[in-house]
Amino acid sequence: MKRTVLHVELPGVHVAAVRELDLVRAGEPVVVISGGRVLDVEGLDGVHRGQAVLRARRVAPGVEFIPAGVLAGAETYRAAWDELLTMGPSVEPTAWHAGYVEVTGCLPRRGVKAHLAALGRRLEAVTSQPPAQGLSVNKLIARHASPAGQVVGAREALGFLHRQRLRPSVLIDKRVIALLDELGCRRWGQVSEVPEPRLRALFGLRGSVLARWAAGDDPRPVKPRYPPPIETAGVILGPEEREAWLNHCQQLAATLAARLVRRGELTTEIILTLALRPCQASAWRRDVWRTFRRRLARGVNGAERLTQIVLGLLPADLDPLNIDEIRITLRGLRSAGAVQGTLFRDAREERDHLLDSAFARVRARYGLLGLAYAPEVSDTGPRLAETVLEMDGVAALA
Numbered sequence: 001m002k003r004t005v006l007h008v009e010l011p012g013v014h015v016a017a018v019r020e021l022d023l024v025r026a027g028e029p030v031v032v033i034s035g036g037r038v039l040d041v042e043g044l045d046g047v048h049r050g051q052a053v054l055r056a057r058r059v060a061p062g063v064e065f066i067p068a069g070v071l072a073g074a075e076t077y078r079a080a081w082d083e084l085l086t087m088g089p090s091v092e093p094t095a096w097h098a099g100y101v102e103v104t105g106c107l108p109r110r111g112v113k114a115h116l117a118a119l120g121r122r123l124e125a126v127t128s129q130p131p132a133q134g135l136s137v138n139k140l141i142a143r144h145a146s147p148a149g150q151v152v153g154a155r156e157a158l159g160f161l162h163r164q165r166l167r168p169s170v171l172i173d174k175r176v177i178a179l180l181d182e183l184g185c186r187r188w189g190q191v192s193e194v195p196e197p198r199l200r201a202l203f204g205l206r207g208s209v210l211a212r213w214a215a216g217d218d219p220r221p222v223k224p225r226y227p228p229p230i231e232t233a234g235v236i237l238g239p240e241e242r243e244a245w246l247n248h249c250q251q252l253a254a255t256l257a258a259r260l261v262r263r264g265e266l267t268t269e270i271i272l273t274l275a276l277r278p279c280q281a282s283a284w285r286r287d288v289w290r291t292f293r294r295r296l297a298r299g300v301n302g303a304e305r306l307t308q309i310v311l312g313l314l315p316a317d318l319d320p321l322n323i324d325e326i327r328i329t330l331r332g333l334r335s336a337g338a339v340q341g342t343l344f345r346d347a348r349e350e351r352d353h354l355l356d357s358a359f360a361r362v363r364a365r366y367g368l369l370g371l372a373y374a375p376e377v378s379d380t381g382p383r384l385a386e387t388v389l390e391m392d393g394v395a396a397l398a
Helices: 013-020 053-059 075-084 112-127 139-145 157-162 174-182 188-192 196-203 205-214 242-263 303-313 348-366 375-380 382-391
Strands: 005-009 030-034 037-042 065-067 090-095 098-102 132-136 231-236 265-276 288-300 323-331
Touching (some): 013 075, 075 112, 075 242, 132 139, 157 188, 174 196, 196 205, 242 265
Parallel strands (some): 030 065
Antiparallel strands (some): 265 323
């Protein structure tokens, strides 16, 4: 079976992230920058992607330029890449706005273009702009095919590649392209005419890679780098936000739960990390980080259940006014169909799971800062466990 790789570019995904986070007012132009270059733009004439920031500022002096680093928490990025999980077993983002999908054996024999068009409509619903998609036999040719939205088969792949201009990539930076330009090599077909020993003499091992790529041979695999094995969400609390720390916990849990539900995953380990202000006697010290961990016998992905577990992890002596940062991390992510449930009478963790749920609801209802139980109670008090089952509205197990 011939290998098939899909390359996707998502113009507008950074602008959609800015809109999601409400960093600009409605109707205002958006410019996202990274590394001295314009990464994404909307609503401005004379400014385009890849343009130098200094030049863009001269063209649009009154516009706020937003660094891409402040957009890391936007759900738009994950929502877009979650759509690509349905296309193939391996998804490799090279950036939030571009990447590869291994689709070998995953596309229909007929109607491939219609299949890709349907994917494009789903991605456009997330980013508000149509994506660029290229399909071919390897990563190199698929990347060159994506700007024009082409499907390049195995027979015409080499001829298509030789007509393409050299573009910067992981192994071919601007310096290499400039040196090849001095040799008269501006397209891949011209690079293929240069003997490999000369390329190797000029560029070392990179020259051998250039020779293989110019011959249409790119064996690089699509590495399964998405979805991530760990999901994290956090918030830094200002002085006026510390009293609303419970609402922040619920929002973080809802954000993480939405990611899991969208991908059909469950988490089997939850880690709560708090940054607490030091006491006045040691004010010179940095914030004290406290970590609380919980492993689950059964996976969960519901926002309400995640909130209950997080509240159950909070220590009884915690003063919410000392919290500077809240961070929730989910580990042990598994497909919902791969996590096996356990019976209540067979697992202590399942018993603790139910106890935490009950105590979290009591905390929330009566506004208590701390409520806990002694471990020996859950071991020697089966009647307490039965009471918890009734509180959860679950019939007692026979």
